[in-house]
Amino acid sequence: MNPIAHRPPFPEDAFVRRLLSAAETAGIPLSQAQALRCHRHAARMLQWNASVNLTRIVDLEGIVSKHIIDSLVPGTLLPHRGWVLDVGTGPGFPGIPLKILHPELQIVLLESARKKCSFLKVIVAELAMDGIRIVNEKWERFAVRTYSWEPVEGYDAIVMRAVRLEPDHLLLLARGKLAPGGLFAWWTTAHADTAPAILTQTARQAGLEPLPPFQYDLGGGPRHVLFWRRIRQEQLSEPGLS
């Protein structure tokens, strides 16, 4: 790979300055050191993008806003420690920015495309991140298997961004992988501020209760994340919830 041809189209200091400013506006306590790590992720992603299809967003503003800040803003409602499963993570969104901001998280990046996993392995090694695992598997298979390293109680959160949510995601992943009381967060496509009826019905079957949708705006119109919480066993035995 020719390093000159694949040099990121933005210098490190401009990127870090813009990211810190956007984080401050969004109320996200990102440090300079964390912003530098985000830059390393973005720069390496663009370098790989020349040979592996990782992202269509390649400009500084787009990467800062649509990838990094968009990963972190809804993340304020997620646990800051414990286990998070990122389904269909692609180049590592939202999992890698979440891990950079909250180093105590145990993150599992699940991705079916082998080449994307190769990129993830490189960047995770480069950032020397502990407590992050890359799984090259389809979620359909992952959901019905149990790995020895997984949390016995289940994940504290399952996140999905820019991945089409199917009823089976809720049924298999939430039932098979989510801890009681754990959160399922789905970054929806534009204008989807309520769950389609089929998802509402499936969520109930999967023992998930809907939480108020989270709406935010990064400048390009409203964005939405739908949240569900897995009902605890003791709640299930309450009249009307079984």
Ligand SMILES: C[S@@+](CC[C@H](N)C(=O)[O-])C[C@H]1O[C@@H](n2cnc3c(N)ncnc32)[C@H](O)[C@@H]1O
């Ligand atoms: C549109 S990308 C979203 C990537 C990332 N979450 C983001 O927000 O930028 C969807 C990703 O899901 C992955 N994917 C598709 N089907 C999958 C499956 N069955 N299991 C796991 N990953 C899958 C694709 O390879 C792709 O990287």
